[in-house]
Amino acid sequence: MAQARRYAGGIDGNRSLERGVEILRAFRPGVDTLGNGEIAERTGLPRSTVSRLTRTLVNSGMLDEVRSERAYRLAASVISIGHAMRTGSPVLNAIGPMMRAESARRRLNVGLATADRTMMVYLESIRYSPRAALRNVVAGQQVPMELTSLGRAYLAGTTETERERLLKQFKRRSAAATRALLAEVRRSISAVERDGYCAVSWQPAVLAVATPIVLEGLPVYALNMSLQNVERSDALASELGAYLNAFAARCKEVLAGR
Amino acid sequence: MAQARRYAGGIDGNRSLERGVEILRAFRPGVDTLGNGEIAERTGLPRSTVSRLTRTLVNSGMLDEVRSERAYRLAASVISIGHAMRTGSPVLNAIGPMMRAESARRRLNVGLATADRTMMVYLESIRYSPRAALRNVVAGQQVPMELTSLGRAYLAGTTETERERLLKQFKRRSAAATRALLAEVRRSISAVERDGYCAVSWQPAVLAVATPIVLEGLPVYALNMSLQNVERSDALASELGAYLNAFAARCKEVLAGR
């Protein structure tokens, strides 16, 4: 028969594995434990399936079982895999130390992020504080792509196709002020094309500027600098932007040499 | 038939999911990209199976594909899941800030870890340095259980069954000096039972002491303190041990209140 029969192991990928990953993803930042029921609800999977898959994830060391609560939490394995990701990243290895130095020198926050679906994930976020004890490095934190300078710089750096795909997803999600928001996102993208960076005040009293880093054979990254406790002004934004452009240029130089 | 037929979805867990996790685990710290062939070699899975599973992991956002090298690397998703694990951890939330304060006060390294198979994984490792810029926080780093104070404190804190299971695994792995090593491990465990902590110099010129933290409904953790650039002495070890015992007591107090 010339019928286009679809074979199971085919192009779609492995169903159970996909579902297992979705279960891990159901543990969003801040949630401690989840029961099978709650996981089933969040993922839309049948409860019996969830029960089997969570058991597998426990055996594989990705989840810890909390017998007393009949619940599960992410196991330490996930951070060790995360650590492997960070130490493997050639970009972070190359410019991480530069970022730390720059943060200290300019007395501002410096971050490096890339995309996970519609969120930006920090590979490294160096929070400057005059009080040394409060200086802080965070990795893995997510911020929304469409609302942040990091995200918009990423959009400017990625391919046309990917960008349009993502813009469609923002539309689908936030029923609110979509029209204005999308226009603003496009304006930020133009700013990146024109000035090399875009400036956004996502959180009150924080001014952030970001720029994309595009390298062959690597995902698109975005580099940012930010300052707390300032009121937004164009002058400040362009000063920060100039620092960022200079720093990004140095980074790209280092990265070009493999 | 009274035959004990084994049903597929049965007790063993889901095969594909298990394999997918093994593939993620194949990316050890320091490796950047892996091709399907290399993954197949490391995991012992058939190449065609690896090909299908890596494709699924790419679709699920856990791996990034590097077309030009026909290889894969861990995607940013894994650190965002890792971040979720850390922010969800009630223990880290409760005592993380205390650890940072204690590190600054005593001018030494403070770490919190738990087990992943036969390795200890840092949830938080605060490296003290007089030069503020070099102060450092690492999470996800692994150290061998049998060789470190952290690991031996963990062994002392875990159940009899689990401890013996792990000791057997050490024997299996390191063909060398096993006899002496195991005796040393047992001596450290006794030290924990007697003094509350054990002291080990795993790395040259670093003295570390550790103590277990055992809480209902949570994995066993180990807390450690360490000092670089010192020669090991019993006096120093017991001074550090006293600091650790005092600090651990305060931690347990905080943790007891939920």
Added chain:
DNA sequence: CCCTTAATTCCACTCAGTGGAAACGCTGGG
């Protein structure tokens, strides 16, 4: 002690997953 609520196990059905083999597509050498 019984009743509600949720997790787990059971199990017949079937299609999703498997892996050996064949096809593909680089890459460098002659």
Added chain:
DNA sequence: CCCAGCGTTTCCACTGAGTGGAATTAAGGG
């Protein structure tokens, strides 16, 4: 320019691994 060599992906017949609704068991709550 073509070919050889090698690693990756696709093909596909086979089958048992995985599925999910129903039954069962276990855990609080009154």
